[in-house]
Amino acid sequence: MTDRYAVIGNPIDHSKSPLIHGLFAQATGQDMAYSKLLGETTPGGFARAVDAFRAEGGRGINVTVPFKTDAFAYATELSPDAQLAGAVNALKFEEGRVLGQNFDGIGLVRDVQANLGLSIKGRRVLILGAGGATRGALLPLARAGANAIVIANRTADKARALAQDFAPNAHGVAVQGCGLDALEDQVFDLVFNATSASLGAESLVISPSVFAPGALAYDLVYGKGLTPFLRLARDAGCSQVVDGVGMLVEQAAEAFAWWRGVRPDTRDAVAKLTVPLV
Secondary structure: OOEEEEEEEOOOOOOOHHHHHHHHHHHHOOOEEEEEEEOOOOOOHHHHHHHHHHHOOEEEEEEOOOOHHHHHHHOOEEOHHHHHHOOOOEEEEEOOEEEEEOOHHHHHHHHHHHHOOOOOOOOEEEEEOOOHHHHHHHHHHHHOOOOEEEEEEOOHHHHHHHHHHHHHHOOOOEEEEEEHHHOOOOOEEEEEEOOOHHHHOOOOOOOHHHEEEEEEEEEOOOOOOOOHHHHHHHHOOOOEEEOOHHHHHHHHHHHHHHHHOOOOOOHHHHHHHOOOOO
């Protein structure tokens, strides 16, 4: 019997998850079907859609905007990554249990280390933005051995509050929050743009001096080409500027392995989804 999985979001037509998981299933010989679910944004809409999917035999769901906090509330058991992120991007249904995970940060770290071949251990890390994407990235980056993590946000108090909340779980990594205007005298090896600015081709007011020689500039947005953030980094002399397509595929592979017990090779999916940075 074919096992059923899906991705839920609103909007959902743009999602690449069915393509990615279809490639994974074909490569690993898994008998599964994967579809898109348009969730209702009215109160209780997410739960109704997931309840119906489970009643029809659904085994698991990927969760995208705007339902990651709804999925957090829906789960009966949460992983440490999901608890710290305050959000869930994958659910697994097992005999009445609803397991919640957040693979976004895990996918980010795997893309940097496995695909790009860069070690995070001992590096100074800057994350721009203090929203859900940053929350999901903090624990995996700390576990990977970052030397220090600075969270910079337009609203400095939000960045400071997030740093303070995360500090007890930071694995000994120094974590600091500040405003974007407080970065002038700081230099970083890895710079991640976790804001939504690139979705609207907006520029971020940061100094090019934040990029250390040979730094990696990583925009979590994917498929937008050379965003203003990546252009700034390239012009500042960064040796590598990349978008978030690898993170997208790697977090999907983590969910697939969690569901199916086999981790797929991600190279084909990354190649099919990569857009030239021009």
